[in-house]
Amino acid sequence: MSKTVLFFPGQASQYVGMGKELYELSDEVRALYKIASSEMDFDIARLSFEGPAEELKRTRFTQPAILLHSLAVLTVLGDRLPTFDFAAGHSLGEYGALAVTGAMSFEQAIKAVVKRASLMEKACIQRPGTMAAIMGLKADQAEAICNQASAEGVVIPANYNSAIQIAISGEIVGVEKAVELAREAKAKRAMILEVGGAFHSPLMEPARAGLEEYLAQQTYQVPSRPVVANVTAQPITTADAICPLLVDQVTSPVRWAQTMKYLVGQGVNTVYEIGPGKVLSGLSRRDMKPEILVNLDTLADIKAFTTA
Numbered sequence: 001m002s003k004t005v006l007f008f009p010g011q012a013s014q015y016v017g018m019g020k021e022l023y024e025l026s027d028e029v030r031a032l033y034k035i036a037s038s039e040m041d042f043d044i045a046r047l048s049f050e051g052p053a054e055e056l057k058r059t060r061f062t063q064p065a066i067l068l069h070s071l072a073v074l075t076v077l078g079d080r081l082p083t084f085d086f087a088a089g090h091s092l093g094e095y096g097a098l099a100v101t102g103a104m105s106f107e108q109a110i111k112a113v114v115k116r117a118s119l120m121e122k123a124c125i126q127r128p129g130t131m132a133a134i135m136g137l138k139a140d141q142a143e144a145i146c147n148q149a150s151a152e153g154v155v156i157p158a159n160y161n162s163a164i165q166i167a168i169s170g171e172i173v174g175v176e177k178a179v180e181l182a183r184e185a186k187a188k189r190a191m192i193l194e195v196g197g198a199f200h201s202p203l204m205e206p207a208r209a210g211l212e213e214y215l216a217q218q219t220y221q222v223p224s225r226p227v228v229a230n231v232t233a234q235p236i237t238t239a240d241a242i243c244p245l246l247v248d249q250v251t252s253p254v255r256w257a258q259t260m261k262y263l264v265g266q267g268v269n270t271v272y273e274i275g276p277g278k279v280l281s282g283l284s285r286r287d288m289k290p291e292i293l294v295n296l297d298t299l300a301d302i303k304a305f306t307t308a
Contacts, residue, residue, distance in 0.1 A: 008089030008096030013277035070275030129198025136188030233258035
């Protein structure tokens, strides 16, 4: 029997203007943006809709903006949301997956991501680092390269995005050495990324304690559908597992390739990406080869889906 997953994108999916039509359409969507703006003491709606793009790219802003867009899509869909069997989100997108399954309320998810984004941006300043993309090498090759490059500085695999696309993260000298070694190993591409810090690496440790303190005070529900966790690539099926997994996620690799492999093994052949961009759709097209693949990003996307 065919199964369906809802995917929620993470950082780097943002674009200026995202969510604007949904905001203008719905009082409920505007209320979500108001929650975030109040929590941030900043007009996140205006930045999302008008830019500038360089400011929107800042971790403090881009994480809440992306989550808000995903939640806006869910809000406008309402009871027209596709029936689904699993949910998963890439990095901050995991909060969207937890929200759609009722494990967190929309308001909880927004406030948690605002806190997470602020703490992570501060960690980037405390412990500067960078990331790089490596394409065309297998996971074990990338891991061996990171181990070797660690003699120069901290560097680990941070995002297992697909079977042949891995992002690495760490101290600048370590990442630069790993890029050099990857090129020597005949990687199709090895390049430093324009990011604000060393996400999903030990350099994010300064953010961990504050996030753990905040998340430990929250109440969680059992997800209505399994949420496949970034840290384990296995389903979250209990409320007690949520907080520790979200805390560990900040300093641990996102196992997205393993998540997609798990879902294929469970018979998933329909994918909906909820929110800005098509990053996860592109990865799933290559690794999962779903029979049905739908992006729900713009109002036009929603109208096309609900009138089909």
